[in-house]
Amino acid sequence: MGFTYGEILKKAWRIVWRHKFLWFFGLFLVTISQEIEMVVRNYSMYTEQKLSVDSWRSFFENDLGSQVISVWDAMSGTTAGSVMLLLLFLVVFVIVVWLTAISIGAIIHNAIKAESGKTITFNEGFDVGRKHIKKNFLIYLIAKVSDYVVLLLIGLIASLVVTGVIGTVVSVIFVIISFIVSLIISFVAKYAACYTINNNQDWPVAIRSGWRLFIKNWVASVEMAIIIFFISILVSLAMFLVFVLIIVPFIILVFILNQTDVAGLGGVFMNIMTIILLMIAIVVGSVMSSFQFSAWALFFLKLNGSKKTSKILLWAERLFGRKANKKIA
Numbered sequence: 079m080g081f082t083y084g085e086i087l088k089k090a091w092r093i094v095w096r097h098k099f100l101w102f103f104g105l106f107l108v109t110i111s112q113e114i115e116m117v118v119r120n121y122s123m124y125t126e127q128k129l130s131v132d133s134w135r136s137f138f139e140n141d142l143g144s145q146v147i148s149v150w151d152a153m154s155g156t157t158a159g160s161v162m163l164l165l166l167f168l169v170v171f172v173i174v175v176w177l178t179a180i181s182i183g184a185i186i187h188n189a190i191k192a193e194s195g196k197t198i199t200f201n202e203g204f205d206v207g208r209k210h211i212k213k214n215f216l217i218y219l220i221a222k223v224s225d226y227v228v229l230l231l232i233g234l235i236a237s238l239v240v241t242g243v244i245g246t247v248v249s250v251i252f253v254i255i256s257f258i259v260s261l262i263i264s265f266v267a268k269y270a271a272c273y274t275i276n277n278n279q280d281w282p283v284a285i286r287s288g289w290r291l292f293i294k295n296w297v298a299s300v301e302m303a304i305i306i307f308f309i310s311i312l313v314s315l316a317m318f319l320v321f322v323l324i325i326v327p328f329i330i331l332v333f334i335l336n337q338t339d340v341a342g343l344g345g346v347f348m349n350i351m352t353i354i355l356l357m358i359a360i361v362v363g364s365v366m367s368s369f370q371f372s373a374w375a376l377f378f379l380k381l382n383g384s385k386k387t388s389k390i391l392l393w394a395e396r397l398f399g400r401k402a403n404k405k406i407a
Contacts, residue, residue, distance in 0.1 A: 083305050086380065090373035093192045094365065099200040100188060103181035103207075104368025105360065106174065110182075110218065179215040182371070183207030186275045189372035190379055206275065213274040213281040220285070221267035225260050232256045265292045265299050268371075272378040295381050302377055306370055317362055321355060 094100050184203035192198050207214075232252045269288030273279045279287060292299060328351040332344040 086376045094369045100368040101364040103184045104364040106178040106181040107367040108363045179211045180207035182214045183210040185371045186375040189375040210274050214271050216281045217270045221263050225263045228259045268374050
């Protein structure tokens with residue numbers, strides 16, 4: 079039985095909107111890049127020459143070197159308060175990573191269970207995510223490390239090639255390769271995480287299963303990523319308009335207050351505006367992350383349950399099929 083992308087996205091949105099506790103898990107998944115966002119990141123890093131040999135030499139000699147010296151100087155005169163602050167930062171970092179790994183499994187489990195019409199709860203999702211925390215942590219750790227290692231190696235190789243037309247062509251080829259590798263890593267990681275939750279596979283087996291599922295459905299996977307990317311663009315544009323509608327009245331109000339004897343209130347209202355914008359960004363980001371991961375979980379479920387035909391391949395088959403029929407006629 080076939081399915082459409084629209085059906086999956088509508089179901090994912092209904093699940094996320096009806097079960098708002100999923101937004102909590104989505105808050106921690108904001109840190110995990112989506113597929114097309116990774117391509118944009120790679121492109122910006124290449125265009126800004128952040129991966130060239132010179133940039134890395136400058137980083138180690140200047141940026142990193144100065145940071146190490148600064149930290150060493152600070153540690154030499156360390157106070158008890160500084161140590162406590164550092165420990166607090168490390169604790170918060172570990173908690174965020176822990177909750178992120180749990181959130182991956184929680185959203186996947188709840189989305190798949192909700193698809194079958196069963197009741198889902200925060201506690202059950204949290205428990206399932208915690209049960210599979212090691213698997214999903216290792217999957218995404220390997221994915222992140224692999225992505226950046228490949229990106230670094232390709233960037234360094236591209237920066238060493240000869241200049242001129244040949245160098246430009248080779249660099250473009252390397253950029254395209256990095257895009258493809260980043261996309262593949264992201265797809266496989268998502269499918270592998272779904273296999274750990276839905277099929278209870280261990281992480282090495284899940285990665286292999288995710289790879290096989292991607293190979294069988296790579297065109298459909300890219301299509302799904304593109305659709306989600308355009309949805310993200312529309313949401314970003316809507317957020318921009320909302321921000322403008324909020325910022326303009328506040329700026330006018332602050333301008334008026336600055337002309338009166340209560341000019342000090344201008345700073346208060348600016349802080350209020352900043353808090354409002356930050357809260358909106360957090361909520362929207364949480365909703366979008368939970369929606370995107372839910373959509374991918376449902377997409378995974380459909381790929382396992384039916385033979386999905388890519389829209390691009392279907393259109394191509396119809397187009398070339400018609401041409402072939404005309405020639406035969």
